[in-house]
Amino acid sequence: MTETAPTPLSAFTDLPLSPALLQGIDALDYSRMTPVQAQSLPAILEGRDVIAQAPTGSGKTAAFGLGLLHRLDMDRSETQAIVLCPTRELADQVARQLRKLAVGLANLKVSLLSGGLPLAPQLASLEHAPHVVVGTPGRVQELVRKQALALRAVRTLVLDEADRMLDMGFEEAIRDIVGRTPKTRQTLLFSATFAEPIRAIAEAMLREPVEVSVDAEASAPRVEEVFYEVEPGRKTQLLAALLLEYRPESCVVFCNMRRDADEVAGSLQHYGFSALALHGDMEQRDRDEVLVRFSNRSCRVLVASDVAARGLDVEDLAAVINFELPTDPDVYVHRIGRTARAGKGGLALSLCAPREMARAEQLQGRRAEQGDTRPLQWRKAAPIGGRPSNAPAAAMATLRIDAGRTDKLRPGDILGALTGEAGLKADMIGKIDVFPTRSYVAVARAQADRAVERLRAGKIKGRRFRVSRI
Structure with missing residues (x-):
């Protein structure tokens, strides 16, 4: 038995939040609640179970x-x-x-427990129990079975993007983990769809949940959607033409198959674009470096499979391009939801071969079911005929430093070395990411070689480290 959420509030200050949490909201510069936050937070703060349908970019994590x-x-x-x-x-x-x-909670410990990463550091992080664990079901289940992670004190259990976890075959692991937590826990389930498997999970795991559903009209910012019909053999040339026409500062190109991501990224590189591939067959360190380079503006185009792009955290993503239309209309909504976040305008382009017309019609039908009667917008564009001379370059370049948190290196140490011995101005330096054994810093492309040379000749925090441009 579910209960519909009451009329929502709009300001975070209307909620019974502690000053420490309001400090975190201020630090993130949140002003007013998004629809999913306004509808779900009152019930969540009361300790109620909640099942919420909300798309990517709707503010569900907060x-x-x-x-x-x-x-x-x-x-x-x-x-x-x-x-x-x-x-x-x-x-x-x-x-x-x-x-x-x-940020306002002193000594909070959050542990990240994910598959595909070495187990030993994660075991070490559990020697002193973290307050919060965030992880993938398989790895969390593994650590629980090893008795490295205790669930007896769990008060809140969150299933984030539950539909995707079920699609990926995690249902057994989820049920095992949930069965080991106290029955008095609060359970929060977030999903892009309320398909039957989600309903079944909710019925088994949630107690009289409040149901929240944020429709596309309320949650989706303004996205300009344009479709282009193209012969299958000319998709890459049309993709390059559209990147030249629109010149997005940052763009994710979605492919349905992993192998296509490599091929498309390679073709774009041949045409002179700063493009990288991201898919599940890559080693974790390579995936990390690709994500770092894209998020710090050292790469303008990321060519990705759907699963690999889950959790992609890039502010102000200018455009999304569907190299192929997905077979599921809900996946299309997920994809285009990555642009135009926080109410800003965005752009979604789709390349549609003749055999994909049925998918476009299915997408149109799904829209009509949801009350959106707008026709799909079709345009024509000519594929490029050769290698262009005006492919836009990325604004930044990434330097890799072979030292990280285990070396007690902090972002401030890197910034100080670049503005000090390396002689760069602060506005030439972009995002700095520090991992356990490596660090990455974005610098203005024109200054990258100079920065590498100066850092190799000088020191960071009084020590010399290997520095390279990637």
Whole structure:
């Protein structure tokens, strides 16, 4: 039995949040709640179970994040909240968002437990129980079975993008994990769809949940959607032509197959574009470097499979291009939801071969079911005929430093070295990412070689480290 959420509030200050959590909201510069936050947070803060339908970019992480942080007892050194995510990229994004929201909570420990990464560091992080665990179901289940992670004190369990976790075959692991948590826990389930498998999971795991559903009209910012019909053999040439025409500062090109991501990225590189591929067959370090380079503006085009792009955290993504239309209209909505976040305008382009017309018609039909009667917007464009001379370059370049958190290196140390011994102005330096054994910094492309030379000749925090441009 579900209960519909009441009329929502609009300001975070209307909620019974502690000053510490309001400090995190201020630090993230949140002003008013998004629809999913406004509809779900009152019930979440009351301790109710919630099942929420909300698309990518709707603000759901802050909704469940504030809820689970609100229920923490910081005097207890036990794991009190678990967030399960379908991919390690999304888990990493959620963990970082939680840390930002919890800036006012002293000594909060959040552990990231994801598959595809070495087990030993994750085991070490559990020697002292974290307050919050964010992870993928398989790895969390593994660590629970090894008795490295105790779930007896869990107060809040979050299933984030539950539909994707079921699609990826995690149902058995999820049921096992949930069965090991206290029956008195609060369970929050977020999904892009309320398909029958989601309903079944909710019925089994949630107690009299409040149901929240944010429709596309309320949650989706303004996205200009344009479709182009093209012969299959000329898709790459048309893709290049559209990148030249629109010249997006940052763009994700979605492919349905992993092998296509490599081929399309390679073709774009041949045409002179700064493009990189991202898919599940890559080693984790390579995936990390691709995501770093795209998010710090060292790469303008990311060619990705759907699963690999889950959890992609890039502010102000200018455009999304469907190299192929997905077979599921809901996946299309997920894809285009990555542009035009926070109410800003965005662009979604789709390349449609003749055999994909049925998918376009299906998409139109799904829109009509949801009350959106707008026709699909079709345009024509000519594929390029050769290698262009005006492919836009990325604004930044990435330097890799072979040292990280284990070397006690901090972003401020890197910034100080670049503005000090290297002689760069602060406005030439972009995003800095510090990992356990490596660090990455974006610098203005024209200054990259000079920065590498100066850093190799000088020191960072009084020590010399290997520095390279990637």
